[in-house]
Amino acid sequence: MTHALDDADPLAPLRERFVGTDSPLVYLDGNSLGRPLTVTVDRMRAFVEDEWGGRLIRGWDEAWFDLPLDLGDEIGSVCLGAAPGQVAVGDSTTVLLYKLMRTAVAARPGRTEIVIDRDNFPTDRYVAMGIAGECGLTIRWIDVDTSAGVTVEHVAAAVGEQTALVALSHVSYRSAWVADVAAITRVAHDAGALVLWDLCHSVGSVPAELDAWGVDLAAGCTYKYLNGGPGSPAFCYVAGRHLETFAQPIQGWMGNTDPFLMGPDYVPVSGIRRFLSGTPAVVGMLAIQDMVALVDEAGIDAVRKKSEQLTSYAIELADEHLASYGVTVASPRDPARRGGHVTLHHSRMAEVVPALWERDVIPDYRDPGGLRIGLSPLSTSYGELERGIDTVREVFANLG
Ligand SMILES: *Cc1c(COP(=O)(O)O)cnc(C)c1O
Numbered sequence: 001m002t003h004a005l006d007d008a009d010p011l012a013p014l015r016e017r018f019v020g021t022d023s024p025l026v027y028l029d030g031n032s033l034g035r036p037l038t039v040t041v042d043r044m045r046a047f048v049e050d051e052w053g054g055r056l057i058r059g060w061d062e063a064w065f066d067l068p069l070d071l072g073d074e075i076g077s078v079c080l081g082a083a084p085g086q087v088a089v090g091d092s093t094t095v096l097l098y099k100l101m102r103t104a105v106a107a108r109p110g111r112t113e114i115v116i117d118r119d120n121f122p123t124d125r126y127v128a129m130g131i132a133g134e135c136g137l138t139i140r141w142i143d144v145d146t147s148a149g150v151t152v153e154h155v156a157a158a159v160g161e162q163t164a165l166v167a168l169s170h171v172s173y174r175s176a177w178v179a180d181v182a183a184i185t186r187v188a189h190d191a192g193a194l195v196l197w198d199l200c201h202s203v204g205s206v207p208a209e210l211d212a213w214g215v216d217l218a219a220g221c222t223y224k225y226l227n228g229g230p231g232s233p234a235f236c237y238v239a240g241r242h243l244e245t246f247a248q249p250i251q252g253w254m255g256n257t258d259p260f261l262m263g264p265d266y267v268p269v270s271g272i273r274r275f276l277s278g279t280p281a282v283v284g285m286l287a288i289q290d291m292v293a294l295v296d297e298a299g300i301d302a303v304r305k306k307s308e309q310l311t312s313y314a315i316e317l318a319d320e321h322l323a324s325y326g327v328t329v330a331s332p333r334d335p336a337r338r339g340g341h342v343t344l345h346h347s348r349m350a351e352v353v354p355a356l357w358e359r360d361v362i363p364d365y366r367d368p369g370g371l372r373i374g375l376s377p378l379s380t381s382y383g384e385l386e387r388g389i390d391t392v393r394e395v396f397a398n399l400g
Contacts, residue, residue, distance in 0.1 A: 003383035005313065011298055011306050011378060018227075018379040026388040028363040030376025031201060031341045034227030037294065040287040047286055059282075068233075068280045069273060071289055075226070075235055078296045080199070080218070081209035086240050088272045089222070089288070090280040093200055093234040094123045095250075096219040097167075099275065100236060101131050102249040104165040104194040104217060107242070111164035111193070117142040117150045121173045124198055128167055137164065147330040147343075149177025155184045159191035166193050170208065170218075171201035171339030174366055176311070176331045178206060178339050182213040189214065200224060203235075204291070205307050205340035205377060207300045210237055217242075225340065225376055226295075228288035233281045243271055252277030294378060303377045308335040310375040313382060314342045317389040325396040330370060341374040344392075352395050361391045 006012045015021050018035040027035065051059050068089040075089070076082030091099070105114065116128045118141050132139050140163070142154045149172040159166060166188040171178055181197060188195045196217040202208060204225030210218055218237040222228035238246060251266040253259045254276040258269075268274035295303055315329055322344065330345040332338040346352065346369055353365040364372045371392070375385065 003381065003386060005309075005382035009306065009382065011302060012381065014294065014298060014378050015381055017294065021379060021381075024360065026361040026384050026391065027380070028361065028373045028375065028385070028388050030379055031205075031224050031372070031374030032364055033223055033230060034225060034291070034376055035379045036227060036229060036287060037290045040227075040229075040290045043286050043290060044283075047283065064280075064282045067282060067285055068276060071285050071292070072235055072272065074289065074292045074296075075203070075222075076210075076237065078292050079203050079207065079226075079300055080237060081207065081211055081213075082237055083211055083240070086210075086243070086272055087235055087237050088275050089235045089285055090233050090276050092231075093198070093219055093221040094127060096234050096236045097124055097127045097196070097198065098131070099248045099250055099277075100196050100217045100219055100238070101127060101165060101167060102135075103238075103246050104196060105131060105135055105137060106249075107246055108164035108192075108194060111162055112136075113138050113140045113162045113164060115140045115142065115155070115158045115163055115166040115188075115193070117144050117154070117168060119144045119146050119149070119172065119174060120167070120169055121198065121200065124167060124169065147175050147345075148332060148337075149175055150179050150184070152180055152183045152187055156187045159188055159193055161192060163188070163191050163193035165196060167196045167198070169198040169201065171199075171206055173201050174330075174370065174372075175343055176201070176339040176341045178202070178332075178337050181208070181215065185214050185216075201339055201341070204295055205303060207304055211239070215239060222284075222288045226288050227291040227376075227379075228284060231281075232284040232288055236275055238272060238275060243274070248275050248277075250277040254278055254280070298378060306377040307340045307375065308338070310377060310380060310382065310385060311335065311338055311340065311342050314373050314375065314385055314389065317386060318342070318344055321389060321393045322396065325393075325399075327396070340377065341372055344371045344373065345369050346371070346396075348399060351399070352392065355395045356388075356391060359391050359395070361388050363388070
């Protein structure tokens with residue numbers, strides 16, 4: 001089955017490089033767990049047999065010790081607009097958020113507040129609340145429209161000389177709202193605060209310009225649009241201007257000046273390596289590297305362009321086929337303000353999503369009443385999306 005939009009799509013041929021794209025299953029959750037690449041299958045086997053199995057402990061000296069920073073530079077250059085030496089891979093996003101938030105509040109002594117929005121991803125809010133408790137700080141909550149997201153005006157009204165840190169998401173996990181990172185960062189800096197951006201839902205689909213935007217700190221996960229596989233390690237960005245003065249709270253041997261000296265004291269090594277704590281997950285980095293190479297081959301701007309077209313098409317199909325059932329679009333309609341997914345709302349979505357999974361159409365559900373359609377630009381086709389929306393229509397028609 002072919003689709004005119006796929007025929008016209010210059011990135012369409014890349015889809016067959018992903019495992020499983022030859023099956024009729026409709027996968028609309030690439031923003032939660034990206035599909036693996038077929039090259040990764042071979043890469044994993046070769047790694048186990050030759051690098052791990054053959055080089056054994058020598059692998060650390062030969063390649064693995066530098067992998068968290070080498071891969072960090074690759075992600076930085078292909079996806080983040082970050083010059084080398086500012087991105088490291090390791091830990092989970094949650095742990096990195098803790099490390100970076102804790103670093104930020106320590107770098108703004110005397111300031112008493114963390115600004116964060118009530119609709120940020122749960123882990124971001126929980127980590128901020130934990131640090132507030134630990135450090136005797138207060139959270140200043142921003143209330144947002146859950147079909148949109150945080151604006152410059154919201155942040156301008158929330159920051160002041162009490163603000164240590166503003167912690168927000170580049171793309172909202174719920175609505176896909178794209179925050180104006182440059183303008184919000186400027187407003188926070190004018191108040192003397194630091195800014196931490198969560199890039200989980202943008203990295204690999206919505207380009208960032210972290211250096212140009214003046215961002216202080218950022219973190220993101222790699223198993224969504226970077227297809228690193230379940231539990232693949234996260235990345236953090238710390239602007240070069242902060243690297244010599246910022247110190248992170250999980251003082252581990254991998255961030256020490258000479259880890260193999262096994263010395264009595266912790267003296268953070270210079271550069272981004274100081275943000276590592278313990279032994280990084282090498283196996284988890286291999287798949288990320290394959291996907292970053294593919295994004296580089298396609299070009300992040302071409303990826304973004306297809307992402308905008310896919311999400312626009314999803315909205316067009318929803319308006320045409322689902323609006324009559326009372327389904328509404330709970331994501332921005334302006335493609336420039338919308339990331340790589342679209343959320344559709346209906347009070348009975350909690351019943352609809354399991355019926356879709358039974359029919360091999362896999363989006364996800366976000367309470368209350370949100371059907372989230374994740375459109376991973378390199379592995380999703382327009383035909384696949386159309387079949388998915390058609391099945392949603394069928395389920396609504398039979399809902400009774
Ligand atoms: C997916 C996601 C996370 C996940 O954090 P983990 O530590 O990897 O579980 C955090 N924040 C946002 C905004 C996300 O979308």
